[in-house]
Amino acid sequence: MKIIVCVKVVPDTASRLKVADDGRQIVQTDLTWILSPYDEFAIEEGLKLREKHTGEVILVSLGPERVVAGLRNGLAMGADSAHQIWDPSFENLDAAGRATVLAAAVKHLGGADVILCGHQGVGEDDSQTAGLLAGALDLPLVSMAIKLDIEGTAAVVEREVEGGIEVWDATLPAVITTQKGLNTPRYAGLKGIMAAKKKPMGVLDAATLGVAADAVAKKTERRTMAPPADRPPVTLIAGDPATQAKELIRLLHEEAKVI
Amino acid sequence: MSTTILTFAETRGGALRRPSIEAVSEARRLADGASGRVVAVLVGEANGEAAKTLGAHGADKVISFSGPGFAAYSSESWGRAMAKAVEMESPDAVFIAYTAMGKDLAPRVAFLTGSGLVSDCSGFETEGDRLVARRAQYAGKMISTFSWTTKVQIATLRPNVFALTVPAERACEVVAAEADGTARARVREFKAKDSGKKELAEAKIIVSGGRGVKAAEHYKLIEELGDAMGAALGASRAIVDDGWVSHSFQVGQTGKTVSPTLYIACGISGAIQHLAGMSSSRVIVAINKDPEAPIFKVANYGIVGDLFEVLPALTAEAKAHFQSRT
Numbered sequence: 001m002k003i004i005v006c007v008k009v010v011p012d013t014a015s016r017l018k019v020a021d022d023g024r025q026i027v028q029t030d031l032t033w034i035l036s037p038y039d040e041f042a043i044e045e046g047l048k049l050r051e052k053h054t055g056e057v058i059l060v061s062l063g064p065e066r067v068v069a070g071l072r073n074g075l076a077m078g079a080d081s082a083h084q085i086w087d088p089s090f091e092n093l094d095a096a097g098r099a100t101v102l103a104a105a106v107k108h109l110g111g112a113d114v115i116l117c118g119h120q121g122v123g124e125d126d127s128q129t130a131g132l133l134a135g136a137l138d139l140p141l142v143s144m145a146i147k148l149d150i151e152g153t154a155a156v157v158e159r160e161v162e163g164g165i166e167v168w169d170a171t172l173p174a175v176i177t178t179q180k181g182l183n184t185p186r187y188a189g190l191k192g193i194m195a196a197k198k199k200p201m202g203v204l205d206a207a208t209l210g211v212a213a214d215a216v217a218k219k220t221e222r223r224t225m226a227p228p229a230d231r232p233p234v235t236l237i238a239g240d241p242a243t244q245a246k247e248l249i250r251l252l253h254e255e256a257k258v259i
Numbered sequence: 260m261s262t263t264i265l266t267f268a269e270t271r272g273g274a275l276r277r278p279s280i281e282a283v284s285e286a287r288r289l290a291d292g293a294s295g296r297v298v299a300v301l302v303g304e305a306n307g308e309a310a311k312t313l314g315a316h317g318a319d320k321v322i323s324f325s326g327p328g329f330a331a332y333s334s335e336s337w338g339r340a341m342a343k344a345v346e347m348e349s350p351d352a353v354f355i356a357y358t359a360m361g362k363d364l365a366p367r368v369a370f371l372t373g374s375g376l377v378s379d380c381s382g383f384e385t386e387g388d389r390l391v392a393r394r395a396q397y398a399g400k401m402i403s404t405f406s407w408t409t410k411v412q413i414a415t416l417r418p419n420v421f422a423l424t425v426p427a428e429r430a431c432e433v434v435a436a437e438a439d440g441t442a443r444a445r446v447r448e449f450k451a452k453d454s455g456k457k458e459l460a461e462a463k464i465i466v467s468g469g470r471g472v473k474a475a476e477h478y479k480l481i482e483e484l485g486d487a488m489g490a491a492l493g494a495s496r497a498i499v500d501d502g503w504v505s506h507s508f509q510v511g512q513t514g515k516t517v518s519p520t521l522y523i524a525c526g527i528s529g530a531i532q533h534l535a536g537m538s539s540s541r542v543i544v545a546i547n548k549d550p551e552a553p554i555f556k557v558a559n560y561g562i563v564g565d566l567f568e569v570l571p572a573l574t575a576e577a578k579a580h581f582q583s584r585t
Binding site for chain 1: 271276332333334335338358359360362363365366367369370371373374375376377378379391395396397398399400401402403404405406407408409442443444445446447448449450451452458460461464488506507509512513514520521531532535538541542543544545555556557558559560561562563564565568569571572573575576577580581
C-alpha cells in the first residue's frame with residue numbers, strides 16, 4: 001500500500017504572536033515551529049496501515065526551510081521518505097494555492113492508495129486544503145476520521161458528527177483526514193531519530209511540479225489581522241460558597257441575562 | 260445592484276439543522292441591505308417543514324435535489340448539487356454552516372466552482388457589492404478579515420454566532436433540480452449518540468470540567484450542574500487524555516470549538532489550547548481555586564474557591580432558579 005501523508009509545520013500554539021508591519025500576517029521569525037498536531041495522527045495512521053498491509057509511507061510538506069525539521073520528525077516516527085515542496089513562487093499561498101501545489105506533488109509522486117492529511121492546520125485553521133486536494137485529484141474524501149479499516153480497495157471509516165457517529169464506505173484511492181481519537185501518535189525514539197538522518201529527503205520545486213505562478217493565484221486574501229479586543233475585567237464574587245452561588249445565578253439572570 | 264446569496268441547508272433525519280437556519284438568516288440580513296435575494300439549497304431527503312422553515316427565515320427560493328443518489332451524504336455528490344445550483348443562480352456568495360458536514364462539503368464546492376473559500380466566519384461587512392468576512396485565527400489570538408478575488412464568495416459560518424431572523428410569512432418557491440448523485444465515498448450508517456446528551460457545538464449553555472475535578476468519579480459534579488442548567492457538558496484536554504471522559508467532550512484545540520451564550524469553566528486553568536475553543540463564548544464563568552489561573556483573564560464572572568463546595572451550592576441555586584421559571 002502506498003501512503004502519502006501531507007503535513008504542515010505551524011507555530012507552536014503557545015507562541016507569543018506579533019502582527020507584521022503590513023498588518024496582514026504574523027511575524028514569522030523567532031517562533032517555535034511544530035508539526036500541526038492533527039498531522040501527527042495522519043503520520044501515525046500511515047505507519048499503522050503500513051504495518052498491517054506493508055508498503056511505504058511518503059511524507060510531503062509545503063513550506064520553506066522550517067518544514068525540514070517537521071519532516072525529519074515524521075521520518076523519525078517511521079516514515080520511509082520525505083519531500084519538501086518549496087519554491088519562491090509558493091510564498092504566501094492561500095488554501096486553494098496550497099492544494100494546487102500538493103495535488104501536483106501527489107501526481108508527480110505517481111499518486112497513492114491513501115492520502116492522509118490532518119483535518120486542519122493549527123493556526124490558520126482553514127480546514128479546507130485536504131478537501132480542495134481531493135477535488136483537484138478527483139478523489140473521494142472522508143474527513144475527520146476517528147476509525148479507519150482497509151481491506152483491499154475498500155475502506156470503512158468512522159467520523160464523529162453532531163449527535164453521533166457516521167460510518168462511511170469509501171473506495172480507494174481516497175483522501176482521508178485525521179483527528180484526535182483515531183490513534184495515539186508514537187514518539188520518535190533515539191533509534192528512529194538516528195535512522196531518520198539517513199532516509200531520503202528531496203525538494204520539489206515549481207518547475208519540477210509544473211506549477212505556473214498563475215495557477216496558484218490567490219482566491220482569498222487576508223486584509224487585516226489584529227489581536228481581539230480585551231474582554232472586560234472579571235467580576236470576582238466573594239463570600240461563602242452558598243452566597244457565591246446565589247450571587248452568580250443572580251448576576252447571570254439579571255445582569256448578563258443569559259439564564 | 261442586486262445580490263444573490265446561496266445557502267446550503269443541512270438536514271439530519273430529514274430535519275433542518277439550526278446552523279443552516281442561522282446561515283439563511285445572515286444571508287437574509289445581508290441581502291436586505293442590497294435589495295438581494297436568498298436561495299437555499301436542500302439536498303437529500305428533507306421533511307415537509309424544512310423548505311417552509313427556510314422560507315420563513317429568509318429564503319426567496321429553495322432548490323431541492325433528491326432521489327436515490329441523494330439518500331446518503333457524500334461531498335462528491337452533494338458538491339455537484341451545490342455546483343449545479345451555483346450554475347443556475349450565479350450567486351455572489353455561498354454560505355455553508357461550519358459543521359462536520361459543512362467542513363467536509365465546502366472545499367469540494369469551492370473546487371468545483373473555482374471559487375475562494377473563507378472558513379469559520381463569525382461576521383460579515385459589505386464593501387460596495389462585495390463581502391468582507393471576519394474570523395478568528397491562531398487559537399483566537401488574532402482576528403482576521405478576508406476578502407475574495409473570485410466572483411463567487413464562499414464562506415463557512417461558525418454555528419451559534421449568527422442570530423436567527425424572526426420567522427415571517429414569505430413567498431418562497433420550491434423547485435426541483437438534478438445532479439449526478441454517484442459517489443465513491445458516502446455515509447452508510449449513522450449511529451446516534453445517547454439522546455439525553457446535548458450537542459456541544461450547538462449548545463446555549465456549556466458546563467465544562469478540568470483537572471480541578473481531581474478524579475474521574477468527581478466529574479459527576481459537572482454533570483449535576485449541567486443537568487440543573489440544561490447544559491451540554493465539556494472537558495479540558497487534560498482530563499480527556501487522562502481518560503476521565505471521552506474525546507467527544509473535549510473543548511479547544513484538537514477538540515471542539517464552541518460559542519455558547521454561557522460557558523462555565525470548572526477547575527480549568529485556561530491553557531491557550533483550551534481558550535482556542537471557547538473564548539468566543541458570550542459570557543464566561545470561571546470557578547477555580549487558583550486566583551492566578553489564566554481562565555480568569557477571559558472570564559466575565561469568577562469564583563475563587565473549592566469546586567467541591569461551590570459546585571453543589573451552585574447546582575442547588577441553579578435548580579431553584581430554573582424550577583421557578585417553569
